[in-house]
Amino acid sequence: MSQTVPITVAHGDGIGPEIMEACLFILKEAGARIAIETIEIGEQVYLRGNAAGIEPSAWESLRRTRVFYKAPITTPQGGGFKSLNVTARKTLGLYANVRPSVAYNPFIRTKHPGMDLVIVRENEEDLYAGIEHRQSDEVYQCLKLITRPGCEKIIRYAFDYARQNGRKKVTAFTKDNIMKMTDGLFHKVFDEVGEEYPDLEKEHWIVDIGAAKMADTPEAFDVIVLPNLYGDILSDVAAQIAGSVGLAGSANIGTHAAMFEAIHGSAPRRAGQNLANPSGLLLGGVMMMVHIGQPDVAEAVHNAWLATIENGYHTYDIFKEGVSREKVGTREFAEWVVKHLGQKPQQLKAVTYSAASAMTKAAEVDLSRPPAKKELIGVDVFVHWAERDPNKLGEAIKALGDESLKLTMISNRGQKVYPDGLPETFCVDHWRCRFMSSTKGQPITHQQVVSLLGRVAAAGYDFIKTEHLYTFDGVEGFTRGQGE
Ligand code: NAD
Numbered sequence: 001m002s003q004t005v006p007i008t009v010a011h012g013d014g015i016g017p018e019i020m021e022a023c024l025f026i027l028k029e030a031g032a033r034i035a036i037e038t039i040e041i042g043e044q045v046y047l048r049g050n051a052a053g054i055e056p057s058a059w060e061s062l063r064r065t066r067v068f069y070k071a072p073i074t075t076p077q078g079g080g081f082k083s084l085n086v087t088a089r090k091t092l093g094l095y096a097n098v099r100p101s102v103a104y105n106p107f108i109r110t111k112h113p114g115m116d117l118v119i120v121r122e123n124e125e126d127l128y129a130g131i132e133h134r135q136s137d138e139v140y141q142c143l144k145l146i147t148r149p150g151c152e153k154i155i156r157y158a159f160d161y162a163r164q165n166g167r168k169k170v171t172a173f174t175k176d177n178i179m180k181m182t183d184g185l186f187h188k189v190f191d192e193v194g195e196e197y198p199d200l201e202k203e204h205w206i207v208d209i210g211a212a213k214m215a216d217t218p219e220a221f222d223v224i225v226l227p228n229l230y231g232d233i234l235s236d237v238a239a240q241i242a243g244s245v246g247l248a249g250s251a252n253i254g255t256h257a258a259m260f261e262a263i264h265g266s267a268p269r270r271a272g273q274n275l276a277n278p279s280g281l282l283l284g285g286v287m288m289m290v291h292i293g294q295p296d297v298a299e300a301v302h303n304a305w306l307a308t309i310e311n312g313y314h315t316y317d318i319f320k321e322g323v324s325r326e327k328v329g330t331r332e333f334a335e336w337v338v339k340h341l342g343q344k345p346q347q348l349k350a351v352t353y354s355a356a357s358a359m360t361k362a363a364e365v366d367l368s369r370p371p372a373k374k375e376l377i378g379v380d381v382f383v384h385w386a387e388r389d390p391n392k393l394g395e396a397i398k399a400l401g402d403e404s405l406k407l408t409m410i411s412n413r414g415q416k417v418y419p420d421g422l423p424e425t426f427c428v429d430h431w432r433c434r435f436m437s438s439t440k441g442q443p444i445t446h447q448q449v450v451s452l453l454g455r456v457a458a459a460g461y462d463f464i465k466t467e468h469l470y471t472f473d474g475v476e477g478f479t480r481g482q483g484e
Pocket residue numbers: 015019071072073074075076085245246261262263264265266267268269270275276277278279280317
């Protein structure tokens with residue numbers, strides 16, 4: 001029998017405290033060998049003036065236990081308050097968000113009786129890097145960052161997870177027909193890493209049609225791995241069409257720590273009334289018990305929960321006349337789960353967990369790749385310019401080139417508008433002026449870029465940023481403008 005494991009628990013706010021109390025009651029009755037350190041997070045901490053919603057002493061506990069069982073919290077509306085979820089994921093390096101979505105037909109209403117899929121969402125990168133800028137009167141930007149180590153970690157995790165949990169297929173969703181470099185990298189790494197898992201089926205879908213297929217025929221999917229934004233949206237869709245967002249738990253896994261929670265929020269309107277369904281947080285707790293090496297407890301709790309659902313003891317959100325036996329409150333639901341400990345469901349599929357399930361082990365990633373040969377061959381200079389005539393800007397900016405760098409095009413919102421643009425193209429006040437090495441294939445220097453910028457500034461143009469154009473082992477590390 002494994003030793004007592006310290007875990008950090010936050011009771012959150014809204015319905016958080018009552019569902020956490022219910023879950024801890026069930027886990028303890030099932031024999032969980034855990035030592036709880038309680039921390040305060042959420043609304044009260046925010047309102048005391050801590051913009052992150054968490055105190056330094058709470059970080060100490062998390063860094064010590066490395067296991068976080070977290071009830072939902074309310075993020076106050078308005079400026080300045082940072083989402084604690086995003087902060088916790090990034091600070092603790094919790095790169096994988098794992099969300100199983102399962103239908104419990106016929107006991108919980110669903111349009112998709114055969115649905116049983118797991119979404120593995122990348123948790124740290126993509127548009128969630130939170131790097132946003134206003135660059136001109138009209139233009140705002142959010143940087144989408146996709147990295148090779150980030151892709152390798154999440155994709156390898158998804159394949160390992162599939163293998164360890166008896167899953168047959170891993171599907172990637174990207175939009176690499178449009179975002180050829182960022183989503184293209186995710187797809188490429190998926191193909192590369194996938195080769196190491198010949199026992200698993202692999203497929204890739206463009207995210208739009210993949211999402212439509214998932215919403216229509218979720219039983220066609222098994223494990224789906226995807227970048228952060230698509231994963232955020234589609235994991236909620238998956239949970240909802242399986243039955244209810246109130247039923248899904250989630251694990252956030254990193255190399256050094258892990259966080260377990262429900263996918264729903266603090267449902268403030270339901271708070272304090274003994275109404276809320278603790279199932280999402282409880283299933284998050286089941287994943288936590290597997291993670292800390294107590295699969296016996298995970299299995300007992302999960303099967304007791306399935307038996308409770310099957311026997312019709314339902315909270316208001318899943319209660320249905322004719323199907324449910326009794327409408328119960330949060331506390332009573334927990335008591336029914338405890339009464340079912342030791343039982344298995346009769347119609348729903350019982351679960352089994354073993355030490356080998358290790359469903360939440362972080363993937364190992366090789367960071368020792370040799371660097372590519374990187375050569376600077378041009379620069380995009382972005383200019384804030386309020387007039388709308390690209391030809392006027394083009395002629396003036398062209399004159400600022402020299403023997404090392406020459407203007408090759410100007411684009412507006414990615415569309416080439418100079419030279420030879422069309423008058424129909426709508427232009428905003430944000431212009432990308434592309435300068436390339438005057439001699440094809442001849443690298444340029446940073447100093448040559450700096451002197452170009454000096455000339456742009458001296459000519460009175462407000463340059464707002466530059467992006468260098470490199471080749472990596474001879475391959476262009478940038479995209480061409482539409483029409484370039
Ligand atoms: P929500 O998920 O809290 O609630 C939406 C609705 O779903 C509720 O009104 C309720 O009818 C139902 N619901 C949700 N969980 C339920 C449960 N366990 N049992 C029964 N019914 C349940 O979403 P929201 O109202 O958009 O957000 C409320 C607050 O929660 C916001 O401050 C938001 O920032 C926060 N939030 C926190 C987390 C988190 O801590 N992980 C996640 C999402 C939202």
